Amino acid sequence: MANTKLKKQNYKHMITTKNLTKKYGDFTAVNNLSFNIQSGEILCLLGANGAGKSTTINSLLNFIEPTSGKVEINGLDVVKYPLKTKTFITYIPENLMLYPTLTAVENLDYFTKLSRKTFNKTELKAFLTEAGLQEEAHDKRVKAFSKGMRQKVGIALAIAKDSKVLLLDEPTSGLDPKSSNEFMELLTKMKNKGVAILMATHDLFRAKEVSTHIGIMRSGMLQKYSKTTDLSLKELETIYLDIMNFKHVN
Amino acid sequence: MKNIIFKELKELTRDGRFKIVLGISLILLVIASITGISQYKKNNEQYVASTNTERTIWETQGDKNPHSAAHYGTYAFKPKFALSLFDYGVTKYTGNSIFLEAHNRNEASFSEASDQTSLARFGTLSINFVLMYLFPLIIILIGYNSYTKEKEHRTFTLLKSQGVHPVKLALGKWFATFIPIFILTNLIFLTIGLVLSNLDNLAFFSWSSLLTLFASYSFYYLIITTLTVLISMWSKSSGMALVSSLMLWIVFSFITPKIATNVANTNHPYPSKLEFESRIIEDRKNGLDGHNPWNEAAKKLEEETLREYGVDSLHKLPFNYAGYRMQKGEEHEALVYQKHYAILNDIALNQNNTYKSLSFVSPFVPLRFLSMDLANTSDNLHWKFTQAAEQYRIETQKFLNYDIKDNAKVGERGYKMKADKFKELPKFNFTPPSLSQILKENRSNLLVLLLWFVFPFIGLIITSKKL
Structure with a gap:
């Protein structure tokens, strides 16, 4: 089996x-x-x-x-x-929601641990950076994040999980053209990685x-x-x- | 699972509402502890002082006729049990001393409630009030949205898509809801234990009883936790979950106990005091009166005694017949009291059983009984105390009557017992039931609590798999 x-x-x-x-x-x-x-x-x-x-x-x-x-x-x-x-799998719904009282790093840490993967803070921050999330947002609680920023955390999760x-x-849907473009670039990157x-x-x-x-x-x-x-x-x-x-x- | 627990706890520590409620509860707990300790110390000092004073009075009454001493009487005082600091139970209403005298069995008197103003009817803040009423509220506040917040914030789909086992998720949330209250409960019981073990003249304190109380309350919190998380699983919104959980809390803590009291009183009413006393007087009349040598029963006893000793005159008996008759009269009166108090106790037991039968509607009920029994503040304990006091009264009367019987000359009216002999009467000593006996008597309460945990927990596991 x-x-x-x-x-x-x-x-x-x-x-x-x-x-x-x-x-x-x-x-x-x-x-x-x-x-x-x-x-x-x-x-x-x-x-x-x-x-x-x-x-x-x-x-x-x-x-x-x-x-x-x-x-x-x-x-x-x-x-x-x-x-x-x-x-x-990493799943990103139309409106990816994260835990509002946790920071981007804490959210990413939680979801990666649920997928049985553990990373230190530096690694988690590197994933967020790779996903295009600005560094100053890493330790901020996500309740103030825009949809585009939350989608980036989702992509960071996919990168971290090696999905x-x-x-x-x-x-x-609902993303401004700039964020939409950035997101498409990330998808192309993921595709090129074999996802x-x-x-x-x-x-x-x-x-x-x-x-x-x-x-x-x-x-x-x-x-x-x-x-x-x-x-x-x-x-x-x-x-x-x-x-x-x-x-x-x- | 530990990741889920840590994340839930982290979210909780950042929740302002939780901090406020926790703060208020802790303030109440501190107030309850300070007033409880102060009240306990005061009552215990009174108990020690009263017991010593009363014994001194008994032992120093000088040469006295034993039957005069029997009428002069003495007091049996109920000890202030160490854990009554934690749970006052019914002690405020039951009285803490019984006047022991010849011929009469008296009720306990000097209840704390009788010394208080009408404000006492609004209740007293005690540690167990906070633990029994407010801590379940904190659990509800922590756990009511454990699942609904995931649905409302739409994090549940992301969570499920991580491949987390639904049972692990449920257990993670279950533990995270329980852990804060468990830690607090640990600290509270540890503090109570340390405070109690450092008090002077501590009566019947045992760490094992305190530990059992802790386990009982923790188990109750497990039940409330399970139900709260289960309701959160079933609810579509946090508002609905909160309202449903609060409704359950009201039903458990207020409605069911009130209904139980009404049902118990209606189904098994106590006789009025007048009725009760009239029945006793009637039964006493139909038997031997130790003071009256001419009533029918006394005549019969006289004939039987003369026949038994083969003499034709009371003067020829090898003992003082008046003392003997007095003792026989006491024995008859004791039996009358025993019969009527047993009826009262049966009513009390039936009331308690009716009350306990509603345990299936509320786990609060079995915990309430268990808590009072462990703290030695239940009506069950009070009944045991009154029984012990009555037994002591009977022994005291026997001690005094036998002194007349064995030492007074026939027809000697002015007989006096030697002053030193009063010291020979053993002191009243009441020992509460052991922990194992309490647990044995509370088997049904323990079983009901267990069932209250098992079924909702199974429901939790099954529901978690369907979400």
Whole structure:
């Protein structure tokens, strides 16, 4: 069993969904969704609200159980190994919230320790710096932090944990253009380090800029899946609007 | 798990509300301790002085007719038990001395409450009041938002995404809620122990009883902690969690005990004092009166005694018959009192059982009983004291009547017992039940407390896995 696990940790596909379906009563949130993301790849899932993007991410985090199909992280079934698979993941939700009475360093220290990794203060500060958080903010309580600053702590966590997988749910929504740019630069850095990234977003421009693959979801189904390099921004926009308009008509 | 505990405690130390409540509680505790120690010292000095004075009076009454001495009487004083400093229990209302005289069993008198103004009805600040009522409030304040704050601040998803085992998370929060109060409780009991062991004329202090009290209170706090964290898990908002926890605290600490008192009084009422005394008078009439040689029972005793010794006149008996009859009269009266006080005690036991049956609604109830018993301030202890005093009264009367019987000549009206003989009567000595006996008598309370812990704790573990 241990050998099997060890082998699976070096699995080529870091994030996998196989015929993932999630139903809430009669409503199908995700319908027969399949994709793979390898190390060093970024898949941006585009789609309107309710398209199934967040449900997919929540399934990968085992926050919800699939109705059918499989979800795997580093080759391990998320439902069977919920705690083990989370050790590979850093999750940054739309509005990453931290403990307001703790400083950035203390927050990072706490979350890394929960992931069974221990660092000294200098190392923690180095991770925060690498994530782009200004040094004077390191020892400040995060209650006064902007969303962009909190997202940087999230990225620092991914760096500190040496996460193989980054799951991002609308991470740039509400960020100012500068912070958004900085965040995209960080993602590119992470990708280049070999991290597999799944990002749910509405932002076509950022998706085109940062991703290696793009998927467009509607009504829980993956309507279009393509390498980013195969599409121009204009083409992407046209396809996206076509898919969205189809939804609108219906 | 220790990381979760440290983080929770760090957050707590930075919470202004916690500091304020803790500060107020500590101030109250200091006031309660100072007044408690001062009251204890005063009462204990009074006890020692009264016991010595009364014994001196008894021993120095000179040559006296024993039955006159029996009517002159003496007092049995209830010791001021060391742990009563911690929990006053019912001592304020039960009285602390009993007048012991011939023919009558008297109630304990000189209760502290009778010496106080009507303000006494508002209660007294004691250490156990702070520990029993206020510390659970602090626990609630620490733990009510242990889970809801994670949901409200939306840190819970980030927390869950770290792969923390949900049971470890729950236990971490559980410990973090319990630890501050546990540390405080440790310090308080240690201080009480050190203060008590340095007081003069300390009555019946044992570290093992104090330790058991500490364990009982700590266990109660574990129950409150578990319920508080469990409510936080179930609640959607911190406001709801706080209100629910406070409601539970009110039900536990105020509503259930009040309801229990009403139910117990209604189901098992005490007879009125007049009714009680009338029944005793009636029963006494139907038996031997040691003072009256002409009543029916006295005549019967006389006939039986003459027959037993094979003589035809009281003058021919080898002892003084008047002393013998007096003793037989005392024995009859003692049996009458025994019967009627046993009825009273049965009512008290039934009331207590009714009260205890509501332990399943509130863990406060079994802790209250346990605490009073361990502090030797319960009505159970008071009953034991009155029984011991009554036994001593019976022995005293026997001692005096037998002196007449064995030493007075027949028909000698002016007989006096030698002054020195008064010293031969043993001193009244009341020893409270041992710790093991108290624990044995409180088995049901201990069991209920255990159940109050086990079921919510199982609920906590199960719920944590579902979050």
